[in-house]
Amino acid sequence: MRRMVLALLLSSYLPSADASMVIDGTRIIFPGDKKEIAVRATNMGETPSLTQVWVDDGRVQINRKRMRRRLLCCRRLCASNREKPELAPGV
Known part of the structure; x- marks a missing residue:
């Protein structure tokens, strides 16, 4: 009974997640x-x-330093405002 009460109390404290970023498409096909x-x-x-972006080859149990990456995600930081999207200063 104590565990159930403790689990209920802890689950009421969990912060909520907000999925406000929408990416067009679920897969990105890169033409050769x-x-x-x-x-x-x-x-x-x-x-x-x-938003954070990363590239991997699908293997879960491998050290990320040993992973072969053939693609590169360039960090282009931009202000993501609905009314007026623009690049961040200095980018």
Whole structure:
């Protein structure tokens, strides 16, 4: 009974998650003849948001330093505001 009460108390404290960033498409197909592609991400929320992107080869049990990456995600930081999207200063 104590465990049930403790679990109930702890679960009421969990913070909520907000999924306000929407990415067009669930998969990105990279054509072999292209040098780069753009992926559209839209902030559907009311406040600015920061999104993290990474590339992996699907293997879960491998050290990320030993992973072969053939693609690179360039960090292009931009302010994601619904009304006026623009690049962040200094980018």
